[in-house]
Amino acid sequence: EPEVTQTPSHQVTQMGQEVILRCVPISNHLYFYWYRQILGQKVEFLVSFYNNEISEKSEIFDDQFSVERPDGSNFTLKIRSTKLEDSAMYFCASSDPGTPGEETQYFGPGTRLLVL
Amino acid sequence: AQKITQTQPGMFVQEKEAVTLDCTYDTSDPSYGLFWYKQPSSGEMIFLIYQGSYDQQNATEGRYSLNFQKARKSANLVISASQLGDSAMYFCAMRELNTGGFKTIFGAGTRLFVKA
Numbered sequence: 001e002p003e004v005t006q007t008p009s010h011q012v013t014q015m016g017q018e019v020i021l022r023c024v025p026i027s028n029h030l031y032f033y034w035y036r037q038i039l040g041q042k043v044e045f046l047v048s049f050y051n052n053e054i055s056e057k058s059e060i061f062d063d064q065f066s067v068e069r070p071d072g073s074n075f076t077l078k079i080r081s082t083k084l085e086d087s088a089m090y091f092c093a094s095s096d097p098g099t100p101g102e103e104t105q106y107f108g109p110g111t112r113l114l115v116l
Numbered sequence: 117a118q119k120i121t122q123t124q125p126g127m128f129v130q131e132k133e134a135v136t137l138d139c140t141y142d143t144s145d146p147s148y149g150l151f152w153y154k155q156p157s158s159g160e161m162i163f164l165i166y167q168g169s170y171d172q173q174n175a176t177e178g179r180y181s182l183n184f185q186k187a188r189k190s191a192n193l194v195i196s197a198s199q200l201g202d203s204a205m206y207f208c209a210m211r212e213l214n215t216g217g218f219k220t221i222f223g224a225g226t227r228l229f230v231k232a
Contacts, residue, residue: 048218103149107161
């Protein structure tokens with residue numbers, strides 16, 4: 001069964017460093033998303049991406065964040081200058097909402113980011 | 117206002133018994149999708165079941181069923197014949213298909229413990 005994959009599974013970084021989180025969405029999906037989950041808290045939407053541009057972003061997704069689809073398979077989230085409060089699990093998701101009934105967003109296994 | 121409310125922070129169930137996890141939602145969008153995800157201790161988000169707002173019948177997927185009561189705005193998850201591997205965090209979630217953009221909104225989750 002097709003699935004979303006994410007690398008790395010864990011990332012430890014120093015405050016102020018840049019990190020890039022990588023995702024490979026399900027191959028026939030057209031919409032891509034990033035969410036984050038701070039330890040013990042809700043899953044929060046960050047950004048959605050379609051047709052090579054951001055379609056929606058939350059207030060969390062400030063200028064420190066950027067997303068890119070550098071090729072036909074990868075989808076990346078970059079945090080330019082990490083802060084302690086960026087420590088969280090980051091989930092990539094993808095969907096194919098063009099198919100009736102297929103509104104589901106399928107999530108990857110997550111990248112656990114720890115900023116020291 | 118909370119869009120998704122899960123009032124049970126934790127639930128216990130005996131192995132092989134059924135359990136209901138509560139979820140209420142709030143939306144004025146007539147077209148929406150409701151989802152349940154499972155998050156085991158390893159952290160990944162596993163899609164379980166989907167219910168569309170216009171679906172006439174309650175969704176079922178194996179041992180999972182969604183008790184959809186539209187007038188009450190509730191979408192409870194029923195797990196039949198609980199197994200030890202069902203111990204996890206369970207999130208109810210919603211997408212508002214006309215007004216909500218692309219994001220999925222999550223509840224705070226219910227942690228389920230299955231006892232042997």
